[in-house]
Amino acid sequence: MSSRTPSFFDEMRSPDGSIRPAYRQLAHWLDTVPKDVLDYRRKEAEFIFRRIGITFAVYGDTAATERLIPFDIIPRILNRGEWQKLSRGLEQRVKALNAYLHDAYNKREILRAGIVPEELIFGNPVFRPEMNGQRVPHDIYVMIAGIDVVRVDPDNFYVLEDNARVPSGVSYMLENREIMLRLFPELFIDHPVAPVDNYADDLLATLKSVAPTSSSSDPTVVIMTPGIFNSAYYEHSFLADKLGCELVEGRDMFVKGDMLYMRTTEGPKRIDVIYRRVDDDFIDPLAFRPDSMLGVPGLMSVYQAGNVTLANAVGTGIADDKAVYSYMPDIIKFYLGEEPILKNVETYRCREPDQLKYVLDNIDKLVVKEVHGSGGYGMLIGPAADKKTIEAFAAKVKAMPDGFIAQPTLALSTCPTFVEEGIAPRHVDLRPFVLTGRDKVRIVPGGLTRVALSKGSLVVNSSQGGGTKDTWVLDR
């Protein structure tokens, strides 16, 4: 990639070299602050992160089970206008995801209208027949969504991926802000940065709003984690702490008389809402994978009896895989009768023979992704891969075309980043978090910016060596 240097959209600097308004003060500060000060503060940030134990685990890496995600101390800035447009688009998108899920598990009008093919629902391995005709409280399926967006020009946001199952990363959004406030208080005097620390309150309000109608006026909310060996465990405990609710594992809960209880030092206590950070497959060994040690036997029957709310609902996977992604603009139009505010990246569905042919012919120019992959695992970046890798990947695609989609390599926007060579532009994406409750949709301004730290790289996933930045939405 680095050999050809196309004109990427840089969020700070216009092509003519001038500084965009939102970055004016920051650019000045970057010009004047000595490099060793930046260096020192970066080390300080790393020290603090390690100390509070904000770590994540990398699967398939036995040597280092706990690692830090590199943190870049230069914030990424969005102005109010950009954010307003983005947040309207996010709300629209998540509303459509919820409407689609409700329809897919109930009347299936979208199939009758011929908007999406049947296999997209029924042929999907994460489709849950248990959810057919099952009402969920207030018809909300996705209470917590993480929508990955990227920019390629000043005017448009593209959605790269919807995450409607158990999106993670919000703890980094919150901790990054804490660190920035601690390390660079002077910057916040010049910049009216919209706060994010109301996220925990918003999340709790959202979760309480979707409690079963049968529960008390002050429902008991818990967070369910697979345990300390999960890569996002830090986040689970962080959220439980911020929400002031119990962090439970499957073994802490049991089912009795169609109700769900947790074991406490004072005896059993009823649970009304579970913010579960455990995949469908593992939540109930009686309903799904019988070998799961992480779940609660009988949880699904309590859920189906309407006595507990799961956030997110069971079966949301059919709305966020990369195959349904390509239909999202039509899905939005179908349910909301609106034009999509956020664009979709052009997507080739390998399931369709002519598109498969195009993909195989142009595979060296495309990004090819597994439909059910996530976290940057199992994808091919054509322009950056060698011939052998490409051939091997092409063979995989040919063997199972349904399992793949392809997209053109996007010229992701860049932001100034503090790296070995000094301050240099690096590619970024953004994951804002969208909360949907009975009363309203809540989005804290910003989200998690991920940055590809090596020069020219477009892969921002933390499991693949990406870092994070604080994201500022200016309130002006």
Next chain:
Amino acid sequence: MLSRTASNLYWLSRYVERAECLARILDATYRLSALPQGYGSETNEWDSAIATAGCVISFKEKYEEANERTVTEYLAFSLDNPSSIRNCLEIARTNARSVRTALTGEMWDAINSAWHELHRYDPKRITREEFTRFLNFVMETSVRFDGTSFRTMLRNDAYWFSRLGFLVERADATARILDVKYHVLLPREAQVGGPLDYFQWASILRSVSARTSYHWVYRESVKPWLVADLLILNRQMPRSLASCYENINRYLDDLAQFYGRQGQAQRLARATTNKLENGKIEDIFQSGLHEFITQFLIDNNRVGNAIGDQYLI
């Protein structure tokens, strides 16, 4: 509070306390082994360290002989020994991670920093001097953890479970230290209180860091029955069985009041406390110190199990 959270808090402080006890035992053993021949007893100090740690059988499976190298390795660093200092601190941190939300930031920091520090010591290359530093580090970790709990935790069930774990472990360790020394040193009447034992008894005081306390309390040279009195019955002495039980009782009562009901744990703890409050050291020696301690270890274990059954599962 979740039973698992309570359990993790309880075991977290037990393991931190256990690590400290082991460090003290090792420290005292090093001192003793450094004495010229003739000052110590005929028995091997390193054997008695293993006995005090309560792992004779598993140790013998792995090593032929107890000496400085093997005992240090097994008690401090071995991954095969579930209660080695290293494993204690590893387990403590795992427990701490599981209950992050129930710990204060300061407590987490104490455990997490210790865990990072632990990985700086290379057991294969450690020198004597470094090992002394290592033992100091372990003792400081425990003091820091304990201090942060005391200073920062809310006085509610989380705090009481954490205290209970610490106290049950501490009572167990004090009793074992006494028992092993008694058993090893004083099986024959003629030697009881003999001049050669002086350093052995002094080493007991060292292993519970009570030399100065002893002199303040008794203002006498070191005598076996007074050492036993200090460690069993004296409520001023925070490591004594009586003091541990005074507090176990108190925290169990706090729990009972908080939750509005009591059970087996409270009853058993009260019975054990009564025995200690009414005990006289002359009677204990008369009917057999070893028998007394053996019974205490059984009672203490029962209290631990009752706490487990009542609250932690």
